[in-house]
Amino acid sequence: MSLVVQGLDVDNMALKSLAKLTGARAIEQITPQAFRLCGAQSDPGVPTHCAHAALDWAWVAEDRRLGDFGLFVTDMDSTLINIECIDEIADMQGLKAQVAEITEAAMRGELDFRESLTRRVALLRGLPEDALAKVYEQRLQLNPGAERLMRGLKQAGIRTMLVSGGFTYFTERLKQRLGFDYAWANELEIEGGYLTGRVTGDIVDGNAKAEHLERTRDALGLSVEQVICAGDGANDIPMFQAAGFGVAYRAKPVLRAEADCSFDHVGLDGILSLFPS
Numbered sequence: 001m002s003l004v005v006q007g008l009d010v011d012n013m014a015l016k017s018l019a020k021l022t023g024a025r026a027i028e029q030i031t032p033q034a035f036r037l038c039g040a041q042s043d044p045g046v047p048t049h050c051a052h053a054a055l056d057w058a059w060v061a062e063d064r065r066l067g068d069f070g071l072f073v074t075d076m077d078s079t080l081i082n083i084e085c086i087d088e089i090a091d092m093q094g095l096k097a098q099v100a101e102i103t104e105a106a107m108r109g110e111l112d113f114r115e116s117l118t119r120r121v122a123l124l125r126g127l128p129e130d131a132l133a134k135v136y137e138q139r140l141q142l143n144p145g146a147e148r149l150m151r152g153l154k155q156a157g158i159r160t161m162l163v164s165g166g167f168t169y170f171t172e173r174l175k176q177r178l179g180f181d182y183a184w185a186n187e188l189e190i191e192g193g194y195l196t197g198r199v200t201g202d203i204v205d206g207n208a209k210a211e212h213l214e215r216t217r218d219a220l221g222l223s224v225e226q227v228i229c230a231g232d233g234a235n236d237i238p239m240f241q242a243a244g245f246g247v248a249y250r251a252k253p254v255l256r257a258e259a260d261c262s263f264d265h266v267g268l269d270g271i272l273s274l275f276p277s
Contacts, residue, residue: 001041003036015027019037039062056270057261066152068275069275070157070220072230081143089132117186122197129195145267160180163183164204165204168185171184182216184204233251
């Protein structure tokens with residue numbers, strides 16, 4: 001196995017100490033922010049050591065290459081982008097705190113996602129449709145490394161999917177902007193230019209996310225091991241369980257427990273550093 005470590009500022013002494021701790025035979029620089037410790041052996045001190053040095057870390061098979069994967073699936077809110085869209089929409093109603101509290105509880109796994117979504121969307125009733133445009137244009141930003149990650153995945157021939165418990169208004173725009181092959185989300189019902197407080201069609205919850213992943217994976221003739229996914233909350237657990245490698249991005253503890261690695265320091269493009277091209 002190799003131990004890949006990444007950070008915004010990798011301390012050389014911390015890196016050498018980690019290599020000694022794990023008995024690594026060599027240290028290879030991948031990028032200025034990422035290093036591979038070849039032949040490293042598992043040690044219970046790795047998480048603590050990396051936490052003290054502000055390093056993200058992941059165990060990766062030495063023969064695993066980026067090109068071995070065929071599908072990348074990512075969550076949207078707080079993973080691909082920096083906001084929870086529904087919280088920002090609610091802010092247009094003066095209800096951000098109330099809705100954000102429900103969102104947080106759902107992401108921690110304390111509330112059923114379907115119930116939480118229904119409750120939150122109901123609070124948006126009567127909001128003008130143009131509030132969605134204001135959120136997209138004025139508040140939504142891509143998380144660090146998102147564009148570089150997408151370029152790297154495309155160069156490797158990997159299909160990409162955006163699947164979200166959020167809303168199609170945002171996923172469709174991001175699909176066009178970043179070139180995703182597939183996108184799935186909930187659709188807000190709008191009548192006469194105003195939100196009705198309901199969604200149309202089936203709700204995209206955690207299980208639906210996994211179903212979209214599995215259906216696309218099978219259609220492409222891929223195995224479980226050929227799928228990478230990224231997410232941040234409890235409703236991403238089912239798709240993590242349906243993928244071969246899961247990256248928890250600035251994630252809740254409940255998802256970290258299901259992930260192969262967690263990114264707390266580097267951007268989404270850190271995924272490219274995990275596997276040689």
